[in-house]
Amino acid sequence: MGIIRASKLGFDYIKYHDDSEDPEKINAIKGVDFDVEKGQFIAVLGHNGSGKSTLAKHINALLVPTRGTMYVDGVNTSEEEELWKVRQKAGMVFQNPDNQIIGTVVEEDVGFGPENLGVETEDIWHRVDDALAKVGMLGFRDRSPNRLSGGQKQRVAIASVVAMHPECIVLDEPTAMLDPNGRREVLECVRELNQKEGITVILITHYMEEVVFADNVIVMDRGQIVMRGTPRAIFSRVDELKHYGLAVPQVTELACELKQSGVDLPDGILTIDELVEALC
Amino acid sequence: MGEVTLGQYYPTNSILHKLDPRVKFVGTLTYIISLFLIRGVAGWIFVTAVLxxxxxxxxxxxxxLIKSMRPILFILVITVIFNLLLTPGTIVWKFWIFQITKEGIRVAIQMALRLSYLVMGSSLMTLTTTPNALTDAMERLFAFLKVVKVPVHEISMMMSIALRFIPILMEEADKIKKAQMARGADFESGSFIRRMKAMIPLLVPLFVSAFRRANDLAMAMEARCYHGGDNRTQMKPLRYKGRxxxxYLLMAVMLTASILFRIFGKSAI
Known part of the structure; x- marks a missing residue:
C-alpha cells in the first residue's frame, strides 16, 4: 500500500461574487485517484487553476475532501482526531518564503514545528541541528530570516518541515518566486532529501524543467488528472502538453520539431546532453 | 531599506544583557516603584547611584540613553512649567498673573527628575533586552492570568509575529510608495490634509497585502501543527541562573531602602 492514497477525491468550494449574483459552486478537483509509494519523487504539473494546489492541501489535511477519501500513511485525513498526526507525517512548503517563516531567528523557526509536537527541549536542539545540516543552512542558524536570499529562506522552510520528521514533503510551487539560482538551490536540496533520506517528495510546479528528475509525473487540468507517467513518456507527448497550457523544455521542443521534419530521433529527450548524444 | 532597528536593542555582552528577561522586567517595575517611594535628598542620591x-x-x-529622552522632552517641559506656575505657597517671583513659589520649584524639580529617571531606567531595559526575549518574559510572568481565561500565550505569539513582520511590511510600504510615485502619485506637497489623502493609494494595497500574508502565515502555522499553547514545549525555555x-535579592534591598527613605526622609524635596 502506498504512503499517499487518494481515491475518487473531489473538492468543491462556493464562490461568492462581488456584485451579489448567486454564489457559484466550483469543483476544484473531481475524481482524482492516485497512489504514491514510499520514497518516490512525484511531480504534479498544471497551469493556474488546474487544482494542483488544492490537491496539495489535501495531503496535509489543510483541506478535507468533499467526496472520496485521502489516506496518508494509512491515516484517513477526514478524521479530525488524526489531524495532527497527518500534518506531522506530511509536511508542507509553500510558495512565498516570507509568509511561512514564523521565527525571528533561523533556528527558532526550525524549532517551531517540534515545539508544537511537544518534543523535549534537548531533542528539539538535535532536530534543529540535524535539519539545518541537511539543507546546508547550519552556518546561518542565528541570522534573521529577513537577511537571507529567497533560495535560502526556502531552504529554511524545508528544514523547518524536516525537523518534524515527516514521511513525505509536499512542496507547493516552492520556486515560483525565486530567481534561477535560488530555484536550482531549492531543487538540489529537495532531490538530496529524497535520495539520501528517502523522504517521499511531491513537487507541485508549473516549470517543466523541474520535473525531469521525478520518478513519476502527474499532469492536471481543470481539476482532473489528464496525464501520468515517467517524465520521458510525458515529454514525448509535446502537443498534448501544449494543449493543457504547459510549455515543454526548450530541448524537448527542439527535438520534437526536428523529429517532425524528418530527423531520426528517439522520443522524449529531456536534456541537452541527450540531444547531443542522439544527434552526433 | 536595510535592517530596521526594532525597539532600541543595543547589543553588548554585559551582565545586564545576560540577565533573564523576567528579572529585568520585574527589576524595572521595582525601580519605578522605588522612584515614587523615595523622599529627601539622601533618597535621590541613592536612586541616582542605582541608575x-x-x-x-x-x-x-x-x-x-540620553537619546531615549527625546520623545518625552515636550511632556517634560510642560510638566515643569505647570508645576512651577500653579503650585500655591510662598511667592518668590511674581509677574502679571504668573507667580513662582518656593514649593513650585521643589515640585517641578522632583517631577523632572522622576520623569527622566523613569524613562532612562525603562529604556535601559529595552536597550539590553531583545523584543523577543521581552515577549517570552511577559508570557511567563503573566501566565497566571490564564486562570481567568486571558489568552496569554496567544497574545505573546501575536506580539512576536508582529515583530517579525514589521520590517517586511515596511519594505513593502516602501516598494508600494515607489510604485505609486512612478505612476505620478505625489506624497510630499500640499497641505496636511492633502498629504493624508495622498496616503490612501499607499495604505490600501498595504492592507490588502498584509491580510494576504496573515492568511498565508496562518496556513503555514497550521501545516506545522500549531494548535495554541497547550502541549507545547519550548526550544529556549527561560531558566533562572545564579546571577x-x-x-532579585538586590531588587529587594532596593525596595526596602526606598521604603526606609520614604519613612525617614525629610519631606523637604
Missing amino acids: AGLMFLSRVPFPY DYVA
Whole structure:
C-alpha cells in the first residue's frame, strides 16, 4: 500500500461574487485517484487553476475532501482526531518564503514545528541541528530570516518541515518566486532529501524543467488528472502538453520539431546532453 | 531599506544583557516603584547611584540613553512649567498673573527628575533586552492570568509575529510608495490634509497585502501543527541562573531602602 492514497477525491468550494449574483459552486478537483509509494519523487504539473494546489492541501489535511477519501500513511485525513498526526507525517512548503517563516531567528523557526509536537527541549536542539545540516543552512542558524536570499529562506522552510520528521514533503510551487539560482538551490536540496533520506517528495510546479528528475509525473487540468507517467513518456507527448497550457523544455521542443521534419530521433529527450548524444 | 532597528536593542555582552528577561522586567517595575517611594535628598542620591551603576554595568554608550529622552522632552517641559506656575505657597517671583513659589520649584524639580529617571531606567531595559526575549518574559510572568481565561500565550505569539513582520511590511510600504510615485502619485506637497489623502493609494494595497500574508502565515502555522499553547514545549525555555537570584535579592534591598527613605526622609524635596 502506498504512503499517499487518494481515491475518487473531489473538492468543491462556493464562490461568492462581488456584485451579489448567486454564489457559484466550483469543483476544484473531481475524481482524482492516485497512489504514491514510499520514497518516490512525484511531480504534479498544471497551469493556474488546474487544482494542483488544492490537491496539495489535501495531503496535509489543510483541506478535507468533499467526496472520496485521502489516506496518508494509512491515516484517513477526514478524521479530525488524526489531524495532527497527518500534518506531522506530511509536511508542507509553500510558495512565498516570507509568509511561512514564523521565527525571528533561523533556528527558532526550525524549532517551531517540534515545539508544537511537544518534543523535549534537548531533542528539539538535535532536530534543529540535524535539519539545518541537511539543507546546508547550519552556518546561518542565528541570522534573521529577513537577511537571507529567497533560495535560502526556502531552504529554511524545508528544514523547518524536516525537523518534524515527516514521511513525505509536499512542496507547493516552492520556486515560483525565486530567481534561477535560488530555484536550482531549492531543487538540489529537495532531490538530496529524497535520495539520501528517502523522504517521499511531491513537487507541485508549473516549470517543466523541474520535473525531469521525478520518478513519476502527474499532469492536471481543470481539476482532473489528464496525464501520468515517467517524465520521458510525458515529454514525448509535446502537443498534448501544449494543449493543457504547459510549455515543454526548450530541448524537448527542439527535438520534437526536428523529429517532425524528418530527423531520426528517439522520443522524449529531456536534456541537452541527450540531444547531443542522439544527434552526433 | 536595510535592517530596521526594532525597539532600541543595543547589543553588548554585559551582565545586564545576560540577565533573564523576567528579572529585568520585574527589576524595572521595582525601580519605578522605588522612584515614587523615595523622599529627601539622601533618597535621590541613592536612586541616582542605582541608575548610574546600572548604566555603567550595561556598557551602553551614554548618548544612547540620553537619546531615549527625546520623545518625552515636550511632556517634560510642560510638566515643569505647570508645576512651577500653579503650585500655591510662598511667592518668590511674581509677574502679571504668573507667580513662582518656593514649593513650585521643589515640585517641578522632583517631577523632572522622576520623569527622566523613569524613562532612562525603562529604556535601559529595552536597550539590553531583545523584543523577543521581552515577549517570552511577559508570557511567563503573566501566565497566571490564564486562570481567568486571558489568552496569554496567544497574545505573546501575536506580539512576536508582529515583530517579525514589521520590517517586511515596511519594505513593502516602501516598494508600494515607489510604485505609486512612478505612476505620478505625489506624497510630499500640499497641505496636511492633502498629504493624508495622498496616503490612501499607499495604505490600501498595504492592507490588502498584509491580510494576504496573515492568511498565508496562518496556513503555514497550521501545516506545522500549531494548535495554541497547550502541549507545547519550548526550544529556549527561560531558566533562572545564579546571577538572576542575586539580582532579585538586590531588587529587594532596593525596595526596602526606598521604603526606609520614604519613612525617614525629610519631606523637604
